[in-house]
Amino acid sequence: MEECLFCKIIKGEIPSTKVYEDDKVLCFKDINPEAPVHVIVIPKKHISSLNDLTVNDEEVIGHIYTVIRKITKExxxxxxxxxxxxxxxxxxxxxxxxxxxxxxxxxKLRISVV
Known part of the structure; x- marks a missing residue:
């Protein structure tokens, strides 16, 4: 998607502070952090919202959680x-x-349910 902010970050058109990258996902520091550690994890494939996920996206979403486990350790x-x-x-x-x-x-993060 041409105008997607995160797609532009993936393409390198907008700079980011990368934490992790592979062929499926990119992880970078949030520019407005809400905690001492605040990282955004995105699939490189453009998917607009959770409602747009299909069975074909199961592998990348599972991979995201494996990457989260890795980066939280690091x-x-x-x-x-x-x-x-x-x-x-x-x-x-x-x-x-x-x-x-x-x-x-x-x-220590506060529990907040809005």
Whole structure:
């Protein structure tokens, strides 16, 4: 998708601070962190929202969670704990129309249910 912010980051058109990258996913630091560690994990394939996932996307979504396990160890938050958040569409708080996962940690996170 031409105008997708995250697709532009994947293509290198917009700079990011990469934490991890392979042929399927990209992980980078959030530019407005809400915790000491705040990383965005995205599939390189453009998928607009969780509602657009298909059976063909099961492998990449499973891979994302394996990558999250790896990066949380590398970032030193695996043992203390972390949160993984994914929002879906406007009312769910999704601001970029590309499936993504926020990985937050590095402090005791408050439980918040809105």
């Amino acid at each position: 970032l030193g938050i695996a043992d203390s704990g972390y949160r993984v958040v994914s929002n879906c569409n406007e009312d769910g708080g999704q601001t970029v129309p590309h499936v993504h996962f926020h990985v937050l940690g590095g402090k």
